[in-house]
């Protein structure tokens with residue numbers, strides 16, 4: 297893979313100009329109808345205990361729930377910005393402060409970012425790319441520096457990469473593939489080496505989409521949360537490597553969609569953030585498939601605001617909520 301040289305840093309400075317943080321409020325999102333505005337809520341269970349507006353960044357820069365991680369290994373989740381041409385900027389975060397980061401050297405345009413995860417287990421999240429031939433390659437990261445790169449394999453493009461997390465509890469992120477016919481296969485990774493793997497299951501419909509991975513039962517292995525994009529039904533797979541060792545349907549709140557997942561109350565188990573009718577945000581605190589309790593967080597009824605991340609930006613062990621305004625009209 298040819299890594300593209302970093303162009304001059306003008307684009308990065310656009311993204312890195314911060315406006316002053318505003319006082320957090322439950323209406324912070326709605327009070328700030330600027331396209332490109334980015335707001336974080338620091339959470340303690342269902343309570344918003346801090347946060348506010350981070351910055352207004354050109355909407356051409358996008359944040360995706362799929363692409364997140366701790367790129368410098370300081371225990372705080374960072375923010376990955378991507379433009380449609382593959383240009384990437386990472387903000388290294390400490391709560392509301394951007395403490396470093398900038399433009400990341402990225403491959404030429406025949407490669408696209410497919411996943412993020414810590415594939416070599418050094419505590420720093422890495423970048424996984426794929427190209428139009430299906431070739432998969434990993435860039436190992438230290439902050440915004442690419443410290444190495446290695447090719448994994450070439451996988452027919454009829455197979456899509458649908459999840460990347462540590463499913464066998466060895467501290468290294470693994471890969472979950474789905475074929476056009478619904479077969480799900482997992483590769484357990486050690487760096488760029490496929491250490492082991494195998495078939496997981498076959499989906500009964502292609503409407504199932506991975507909407508989160510987290511350790512929902514607290515056994516040290518991350519699990520897979522699926523939502524049916526037509527019916528809204530939600531199902532959890534509790535994983536041990538490529539074996540489904542438990543799980544099943546989740547009691548899905550009425551007409552609600554998974555907006556994020558993470559351990560919001562720091563009990564060692566991943567929880568589910570739902571977005572329901574009228575923009576009602578609720579968190580279900582989980583123990584495996586069992587909902588221990590559910591609580592309302594806030595109502596965000598402005599459809600321009602989207603949850604784009606659920607990382608632990610301040611490193612207090614609790615997942616926080618990252619919002620982005622993608623206002624398209626009457627902004």
Ligand SMILES: [Ca+2]
Pocket residue numbers: 365366367368369370371372373374388389
């Ligand atoms: Ca970090």
Ligand SMILES: [Ca+2]
Pocket residue numbers: 413414415416417418419420421422436437
């Ligand atoms: Ca790593």
Ligand SMILES: [Ca+2]
Pocket residue numbers: 510511512513514515516517518519534535
């Ligand atoms: Ca688990």
Ligand SMILES: [Ca+2]
Pocket residue numbers: 558559560561562563564565566567581582
């Ligand atoms: Ca929890």
